[in-house]
Amino acid sequence: MVEAWALIEDGRVAKARDAHRIVPWWSFTKTVLAAAALVLVRDGRAALDEPVEDKPYTLRHLLLHRSGLVNYGGLRAYHEAVERNEDPWPVADLLNRLEADRLRYLAGEGWDYSNIGYLVVGQVIETRTGDDLEGALQRLVLKPLGIESARVARERADLDHVAMGSASGYHPGWVYHGLLVGSVEDAALLLDRLMTGDLLPPELRRDMLTPFVLPGPVPGRPWAIPGYGLGVMAGETTGGLNVAGHTGGGPGSTIAVYRDLNPGSRRTAAFFRTSEDQTPTEEGAFALLSD
Secondary structure, eight states: OOEEEEEEETTEEEEEESTTOEEEOTTHHHHHHHHHHHHHHHTTSSOSSSBSTTOSOBHHHHHHTOSOOOOGGGOHHHHHHHHTTOOOOOHHHHHHHHTTTSOSSOTTSOOOOOHHHHHHHHHHHHHHHTSOHHHHHIIIIITTTTOOSOEEEOSGGGGTTSOOTTOTTOOGGGSTTOEEEEEHHHHHHHHHHHHHSSSSOHHHHHHHHOOEEOSOOOTTSSEEEOEEOSSSEEEEETTSOEEEEEEEEETTEEEEEEEEOSTTOOEEEEEEESSSOHHHHHHHHHHHHHO
């Protein structure tokens, strides 16, 4: 098993192990998508609380997973196709299989984790910038934060030198909102700079970190009071930390990238494992923040 991690303190790498290894960021990509969307809000090119393309949900609903859009995580055929190492379905085919036009609840009146919601976020970013997702994320977030290793993986060959664990040959197109890959160190640095720098004005960062509190604790995972903000998992851990960041997982590996929000702390950590069990990966990141 591969384990790699980085601890950032006061903006610099304080401890690290194999932290230059290039890994899939999985759902930590959602944090980057949210940051890009909020940059557009900052610049007046998008609005948090206006309907998206005449739909009944807003950008805030999408970022909070409160849009009512379905998730494909519960679609058995999806997982079976991934296991058979097939090529991804066209987006229209996926949406048709999910009956994605039918909201599962009224926007803002429920909560359900939705990768489809973040597919829509990515589409909004592309529409408002006139660029593809790679170019938009580089220009809006990655380059301003000085992150050099991260890129969007589009084809199988894009993962040839990425630590994929048992998922050799995986097609990144199965992550419909886009899959960023980058170093473990850069994942930690990105979140650290996002939380402490001036990419987002204070009011938007407050919006990002204000969670919709979910029922907790989470059985088997180190969350006492879980919640979800704008593109970040945010809440209290069983060890008493107040954190924000994201856990991500897919075939063959998991990553957890978190900032300690407790007063006086200046730590951000990223922890990666070639295991699909998210619990020890989160515990590894939280242990770095507590050490």
